[in-house]
Amino acid sequence: MSSESNNELGLAESRSEDAEASxxxxxxxxxxxxxxxxVEMAPVQEIIRVPDVVRVPLSPPTLEGLANLRGKVxxxxxxxxxLGFDEREADDSSRAVVIDICQPMGxxxxxxxxxxxxxxxxxxxxxxxxGTVNTELLSGLIKDVGGHAMVMVLNFEKLIDQEFAQLSxxxxxxxxxxxxxxxxxxxxxxxxxxxxxxxxxxxxxxxEQEYAIAIEDVQxxxxxxxxxxxxxxxxxxxxxxxxxxxxxxxxxxLRRMFALPxxxxxxxxxxxxxALGGASVGIVVDNVNEVLRVPRRGVEAMPSLLARNGDMSDxxxxxxxxxxxxxxxxxxxxxxxxxxxxxxxxxxxNTVNQQDDRANPSERQQxxxxxxxxxxxxxxxxxxxxxxxxxxxxxxxxxxxxxxxxKAAMAVEGVINLRGSVLPVIDLRRRLGLSAxxxxxxxxxxxxxxxxxxxxxxxxxxxxxxxxxxxAIEPAPHLSAEQATxxxxxxxxxxQKRMLQLIEPDHLLLESDLHSLAGMxx
Numbered sequence: 046m047s048s049e050s051n052n053e054l055g056l057a058e059s060r061s062e063d064a065e066a067s068x069x070x071x072x073x074x075x076x077x078x079x080x081x082x083x084v085e086m087a088p089v090q091e092i093i094r095v096p097d098v099v100r101v102p103l104s105p106p107t108l109e110g111l112a113n114l115r116g117k118v119x120x121x122x123x124x125x126x127x128l129g130f131d132e133r134e135a136d137d138s139s140r141a142v143v144i145d146i147c148q149p150m151g152x153x154x155x156x157x158x159x160x161x162x163x164x165x166x167x168x169x170x171x172x173x174x175x176g177t178v179n180t181e182l183l184s185g186l187i188k189d190v191g192g193h194a195m196v197m198v199l200n201f202e203k204l205i206d207q208e209f210a211q212l213s214x215x216x217x218x219x220x221x222x223x224x225x226x227x228x229x230x231x232x233x234x235x236x237x238x239x240x241x242x243x244x245x246x247x248x249x250x251x252x253e254q255e256y257a258i259a260i261e262d263v264q265x266x267x268x269x270x271x272x273x274x275x276x277x278x279x280x281x282x283x284x285x286x287x288x289x290x291x292x293x294x295x296x297x298x299l300r301r302m303f304a305l306p307x308x309x310x311x312x313x314x315x316x317x318x319x320a321l322g323g324a325s326v327g328i329v330v331d332n333v334n335e336v337l338r339v340p341r342r343g344v345e346a347m348p349s350l351l352a353r354n355g356d357m358s359d360x361x362x363x364x365x366x367x368x369x370x371x372x373x374x375x376x377x378x379x380x381x382x383x384x385x386x387x388x389x390x391x392x393x394x395n396t397v398n399q400q401d402d403r404a405n406p407s408e409r410q411q412x413x414x415x416x417x418x419x420x421x422x423x424x425x426x427x428x429x430x431x432x433x434x435x436x437x438x439x440x441x442x443x444x445x446x447x448x449x450x451x452k453a454a455m456a457v458e459g460v461i462n463l464r465g466s467v468l469p470v471i472d473l474r475r476r477l478g479l480s481a482x483x484x485x486x487x488x489x490x491x492x493x494x495x496x497x498x499x500x501x502x503x504x505x506x507x508x509x510x511x512x513x514x515x516x517a518i519e520p521a522p523h524l525s526a527e528q529a530t531x532x533x534x535x536x537x538x539x540x541q542k543r544m545l546q547l548i549e550p551d552h553l554l555l556e557s558d559l560h561s562l563a564g565m566x567x
Contacts, residue, residue: 068165072198074158074191075142078130083187083196086160090143095135095153096121099544100428101521102477103528107208109153111522112141116539119143120522121151127208128182146205148522161191168198182207244344244367245439246337247510248376249317249330252305255376256330257337257367262381264318264325265419266333266510269310284329287316290512294318296327297384315509319381326384333507335489336421336440337376339367340464344378417512420536422545423491423504425474426482430504431511431536431545438492438499440507443484454558458503461490466499468492469562473502476553493550498562500554513538513545521546 071086098110098121109121121141125133133155141151168187171180184200246257247266273285273296282301286293296316300307313332318325344365365378420431421440447459447470456475460467470490474481482505490501513536523529531552536545554562 075154076156104524436550470501
């Protein structure tokens with residue numbers, strides 16, 4: 046970034062010169078399409094290469110997306126689109142001019158020309174000219190400067206007022222939005238949480254067999270890292286340790302523990318981080334399937350004959366069997382208490398804790414403070430979104446057939462039978478104004494209880510359950526009224542080069558849809 050800083054264009058030097066000549070104003074000139082424009086230098090913070098962006102649903106079409114600029118979220122706007130020019134891909138000459146208008150924003154231009162000092166006598170009004178640019182967006186014309194016969198001075202305040210009409214109003218509401226946390230939807234969700242008559246489970250596959258762990262024992266679900274450090278003298282099913290937010294986490298391979306065939310980790314593989322008594326262990330599984338709510342009447346205890354069989358080491362970790370889909374689907378429930386009771390895992394934990402205490406005593410103390418927010422991360426295309434884990438009732442597969450409802454809202458795909466209850470299902474892509482994709486095996490339905498209405502939303506894939514440090518969460522730039530309520534915050538994970546758009550589930554349903562959806566599920 047430093048090579049593209051203000052000093053590259055002499056902005057710092059020009060500002061000092063400006064102080065010496067009160068009748069001269071400093072401008073940054075740039076090209077967009079075949080036109081030459083200028084902006085007063087005072088609000089220009091810096092000029093950078095066009096960064097990678099995260100696309101934001103429900104935002105104005107001129108917004109390219111959001112970028113990470115030294116730990117801060119920066120909206121990136123296409124000036125070509127804003128001015129009505131033809132689209133053109135950014136290239137090596139393209140730059141983003143960062144201007145502070147209510148909040149810093151980056152405007153993508155084709156090329157930055159120079160920084161020029163302009164005598165105020167050379168600045169004229171825009172009366173009587175027409176042409177390619179709406180004169181309402183211009184604050185003046187500069188003649189015969191920088192080798193150009195005429196340079197148009199853009200009024201970025203008017204441009205923003207035109208393209209982001211609600212920005213000023215939303216900025217005033219920032220304090221209100223900031224006071225709302227991820228837990229804003231948790232209160233309504235709590236009424237739909239597992240009762241004593243249900244088990245709430247995270248299910249996953251290991252060697253084409255389905256297993257599950259109680260959700261209260263699951264701390265998070267993360268991807269398998271590229272590097273795993275071996276633990277000396279550990280048993281074969283203890284893969285080693287990984288670093289997770291400055292802590293060492295021992296990893297256990299269920300395939301090895303259950304004496305199943307070996308398989309290298311791939312993009313579908315996940316680590317289910319479980320906890321018991323203050324200790325944490327990462328369990329490597331082939332893929333995570335769903336979050337299940339299983340009625341206790343569909344759960345049977347492991348037959349005592351099998352549980353006593355000492356040769357079946359995997360059975361000793363399984364306490365219950367869930368019968369789903371009229372007995373066609375069996376899910377084995379793993380007891381983390383029994384898993385941690387194994388001597389090999391206790392030894393690995395002791396070794397890791399000793400190393401962790403020696404290496405990071407202060408960071409270890411900070412980590413147990415619980416100053417994190419736990420979110421379920423899912424994908425729509427290449428973008429990542431998060432919702433508070435307390436708001437998610439369950440996550441289920443998309444069935445082959447959904448029952449379509451006549452005259453339903455466009456985003457409503459239909460209804461499904463979820464354990465005897467009718468569940469309305471909405472395509473989240475359509476709800477957010479994104480293009481549709483064909484159904485595939487990776488898609489899931491995330492089920493929420495929104496103001497008393499139980500509703501499922503189809504997402505492209507559920508990636509992980511993640512603990513996000515609160516200091517990494519900040520207000521999202523306010524770009525439209527709906528975006529400001531539905532996508533009010535972002536998790537800016539700078540070290541991981543990730544930005545998660547955090548959805549407020551209570552705002553997923555419009556008021557106009559609540560009544561009709563409640564009627565479907567009745």
